[in-house]
Amino acid sequence: METLPFHIPLQTGRESLYISDVIARGQFAGDGHYTRIVETRLQEVTGAHRVLLTNSCTSALEICAIVLGLGPGDEVIMPAWTFPSTAFAFMARGAIPVFADIEPENFGLSVEACEQAITPQTKAIVVVHYGGGSAAIEPLMELARQRGLYVVEDAAQSLLASRNGRHLGTFGDLGTVSFHATKNIHCGEGGALLVNHPELEKFAETVRNKGTNRRDYLEGQVSHYSWQYPSTSAMASEISAAFLAAQLDFVEEVTEARRSIWTRYDKALSDIIGDAGFLSLHPDATTRVNGHSFPLVLPNSDMRKHCKDFLSRRGITTAEHYQPLHHSSMAIKLASTRLPVTDHVASGLLRLPLWPSLTNEACERVILDVRDAIRTLMT
Numbered sequence: 001m002e003t004l005p006f007h008i009p010l011q012t013g014r015e016s017l018y019i020s021d022v023i024a025r026g027q028f029a030g031d032g033h034y035t036r037i038v039e040t041r042l043q044e045v046t047g048a049h050r051v052l053l054t055n056s057c058t059s060a061l062e063i064c065a066i067v068l069g070l071g072p073g074d075e076v077i078m079p080a081w082t083f084p085s086t087a088f089a090f091m092a093r094g095a096i097p098v099f100a101d102i103e104p105e106n107f108g109l110s111v112e113a114c115e116q117a118i119t120p121q122t123k124a125i126v127v128v129h130y131g132g133g134s135a136a137i138e139p140l141m142e143l144a145r146q147r148g149l150y151v152v153e154d155a156a157q158s159l160l161a162s163r164n165g166r167h168l169g170t171f172g173d174l175g176t177v178s179f180h181a182t183k184n185i186h187c188g189e190g191g192a193l194l195v196n197h198p199e200l201e202k203f204a205e206t207v208r209n210k211g212t213n214r215r216d217y218l219e220g221q222v223s224h225y226s227w228q229y230p231s232t233s234a235m236a237s238e239i240s241a242a243f244l245a246a247q248l249d250f251v252e253e254v255t256e257a258r259r260s261i262w263t264r265y266d267k268a269l270s271d272i273i274g275d276a277g278f279l280s281l282h283p284d285a286t287t288r289v290n291g292h293s294f295p296l297v298l299p300n301s302d303m304r305k306h307c308k309d310f311l312s313r314r315g316i317t318t319a320e321h322y323q324p325l326h327h328s329s330m331a332i333k334l335a336s337t338r339l340p341v342t343d344h345v346a347s348g349l350l351r352l353p354l355w356p357s358l359t360n361e362a363c364e365r366v367i368l369d370v371r372d373a374i375r376t377l378m379t
């Protein structure tokens with residue numbers, strides 16, 4: 001019996017061609033030929049005012065903290081149901097992450113919990129879109145606008161996911177995506193910053209240029225470039241950009257293939273979900289998912305373990321995550337918070353195998369075995 005991995009990093013077959021071209025061109029540092037191709041393409045697919053390629057989603061989040069001027073004493077509301085970068089990118093500037101609970105339908109920030117977490121020190125909300133679905137971004141935006149707060153969308157997993165036809169990551173002041181090897185398309189390590197406000201573009205670009213006005217220099221506006229702001233190292237190399245360009249050539253097909261597998265899982269397991277603590281993503285009619293991940297939440301951690309072990313004996317690899325940030329040894333030092341939905345999701349969640357070339361037969365096999373595993377739980 002063939003073992004099904006949980007994820008296979010995408011290779012389109014065109015990567016080595018473009019990387020050979022980088023070697024022939026001889027420019028290896030960022031902001032060259034392939035960076036421009038990738039940024040233009042990402043602007044087309046996302047509709048963002050400006051896209052800046054970065055070496056990770058983490059560094060794009062760090063740029064957000066700097067561009068929005070977040071610093072010591074400023075509170076930033078975010079879910080604990082996320083990867084650590086979401087929090088430490090802001091902590092690196094002295095801001096304080098404040099964790100609020102998530103909604104059981106989309107595993108994104110709860111509008112109500114977010115509103116309750118606002119204090120006079122609150123400066124920003126970081127909305128994380130989980131699994132290729134969407135948080136309740138419109139009401140969250142409305143809340144932020146009423147209270148004068150910035151919004152950053154951590155859309156690390158959301159390329160080609162949208163809400164009411166608008167790409168995720170383009171609702172907030174700034175958005176970020178990831179091109180880490182675990183995401184739908186990738187370049188090993190990589191990311192991008194989506195700049196949605198024309199006024200923020202120049203500052204964001206200066207920060208990405210390691211705090212210098214190198215852009216002005218390249219455009220001949222100044223005779224040499226100089227240091228303007230504290231910054232970080234966020235530029236992606238041309239090698240990464242070329243690899244990503246090869247993946248972007250196929251992004252629509254790859255996303256469509258993932259979506260169709262996601263929909264197959266969703267339809268086949270819909271009778272289980274919603275009952276007795278079983279959850280999954282429930283995108284509403286306005287959300288277009290990108291099939292990043294199919295999370296099945298079991299009612300508790302013992303049942304998850306049973307399921308995971310059962311599936312593993314049948315050669316099916318599943319993945320757990322995250323340890324919610326408020327339970328991490330790092331964040332335990334921050335204010336303690338009760339986040340019941342986050343805890344429920346974190347203790348029961350299993351992600352099913354999903355990659356674009358997963359065959360229908362393999363997908364059906366996973367579905368049957370998941371149903372078997374759940375049946376044995378119930379007897």
Ligand SMILES: *Cc1c(COP(=O)(O)O)cnc(C)c1O
Pocket residue numbers: 055056057058059082083085086128154156157177178179180189190191
């Ligand atoms: C993957 C991921 C990140 C980190 O992305 P990198 O590109 O590895 O820095 C941050 N936030 C979320 C929600 C993620 O899924």
